[in-house]
Amino acid sequence: MILVTGATGTVGSAVFHELLERGEQVRAMTRNPASLGAHVVFGDFERPETLAAAAHGVDTLFLLAAAGPTQAAHDLAMLAAARAQGVGRVVKLSAIGTPDDDAPTRLEAWHRPGEVAVRASGLAWTILRPTTFASNSLSWAGAIRSGTPVSNMFGAGAQGVVDPADVAAVAVAALTGDGHFARTYTLTGPDLLSVPDQVGLLGAVLGRPTSTVDIGLDEARDQLAGLAKEFVDAVIAGAAYVRDGANAIVTDDVARVLGRPPRSFRDWALEHRTAF
Numbered sequence: 001m002i003l004v005t006g007a008t009g010t011v012g013s014a015v016f017h018e019l020l021e022r023g024e025q026v027r028a029m030t031r032n033p034a035s036l037g038a039h040v041v042f043g044d045f046e047r048p049e050t051l052a053a054a055a056h057g058v059d060t061l062f063l064l065a066a067a068g069p070t071q072a073a074h075d076l077a078m079l080a081a082a083r084a085q086g087v088g089r090v091v092k093l094s095a096i097g098t099p100d101d102d103a104p105t106r107l108e109a110w111h112r113p114g115e116v117a118v119r120a121s122g123l124a125w126t127i128l129r130p131t132t133f134a135s136n137s138l139s140w141a142g143a144i145r146s147g148t149p150v151s152n153m154f155g156a157g158a159q160g161v162v163d164p165a166d167v168a169a170v171a172v173a174a175l176t177g178d179g180h181f182a183r184t185y186t187l188t189g190p191d192l193l194s195v196p197d198q199v200g201l202l203g204a205v206l207g208r209p210t211s212t213v214d215i216g217l218d219e220a221r222d223q224l225a226g227l228a229k230e231f232v233d234a235v236i237a238g239a240a241y242v243r244d245g246a247n248a249i250v251t252d253d254v255a256r257v258l259g260r261p262p263r264s265f266r267d268w269a270l271e272h273r274t275a276f
Contacts, residue, residue: 001025001057002175003087005043005078006064008035010135011093014168015062015175024176029054045074051081058082060089060175063118067095067110069230075114079121089124089181091174093167096131096186097247110234126174130167130187131247132159134268137198144202144276149213152195153220157242160188160250161198163263170257185253189262192248198265205269206276217243 002019006012007028019026020039028036029043043054045065055061061082065074075092082090094111118125140150167187174180193201196212203210215223217236224232241247254262 001027002060002062003027003029003041003055003058003082004062004064005029006062006066006093007040008032009064009066010133010164011130011168011171012062012064014165015171018168018172019175022172022176027054027058045070045077048077048081051078052085055081055085055087058085058087061087061091061123062171062175063090063092063114065114067234069110071110072113075111076117079114079117083121083123087123089175090118090121091126091128091171091180092118093171094127094129096129096188096249097241098129108238124181126180126182127184128167128171128174128187129184130164131162131189131249133164133167134161134189134265135164135272137202137269138272138275140199140202141276144199144206144210147209149211150195150199151215151220151223152199152212153215153217153236153239153243154195155214155243156194156196157245158192158194158197158248159242160191160248161193161265162187162189162254163265163268165268166254166258166262170254173257180257185257186249186251187254187262188250189254190250190264192250193265201266202269202273202276205266205273 004016007016008030016028028040031044033040033042041054043050065071094115095108097108098111143150199210199212221236
């Protein structure tokens with residue numbers, strides 16, 4: 001039995017449905033079981049007794065907690081429940097750039113306590129560190145549909161944008177196959193792309209002009225007003241990290257695990273063009 005947490009999100013839902021399609025015994029954990037139908041169990045990271053019930057009879061855990069200041073506590077609570085219930089294997093979804101020591105607050109730093117705990121858990125573990133998702137570009141859909149420039153806080157910073165379907169496929173491989181224990185995979189697409197690169201590719205797929213407009217980090221912070229300060233600080237720090245070229249990383253980990261090249265951003269855009 002495989003337990004998938006975060007089963008209503010981008011990667012978690014794809015992992016859950018791919019496991020179902022493969023005929024695996026799988027259980028999705030969510031606070032809203034009605035949203036997924038069968039093979040679902042209630043679980044709330046803030047209620048340890050529900051985590052124990054969700055993990056009962058489970059052999060393998062896909063550990064995905066929402067990014068944020070509470071993420072470390074949620075990771076540790078789920079991992080403690082899994083160990084107490086005799087779970088033997090854990091695959092944690094982390095993020096590219098997660099520091100191996102204390103680091104300034106960024107989105108990635110929220111993953112570090114969970115990574116440390118997973119490695120020390122005594123379970124057979126695998127850690128997945130994906131880079132920015134191709135699906136993040138869906139936030140540009142309104143601007144692209146209206147023909148207005150896409151705001152770009154990342155400057156010319158390039159990233160190895162990854163299709164979340166590839167991340168899910170690697171997770172399924174790690175959850176169901178051997179040879180992935182004590183491995184940390186950094187998951188990227190095949191190309192380094194800036195935001196203008198991505199927007200240009202979307203324009204080519206759609207057959208109409210697209211453009212971007214650079215904004216400074218102070219302006220970006222103003223545009224994020226309304227979000228919790230911790231999230232705003234993390235997003236701005238992450239944007240600075242990308243602007244400095246620190247996330248210009250491409251690996252072959254997707255290809256090594258799946259035995260095929262990772263899908264390109266153009267592949268993703270063709271599949272999702274109706275959203276734009």
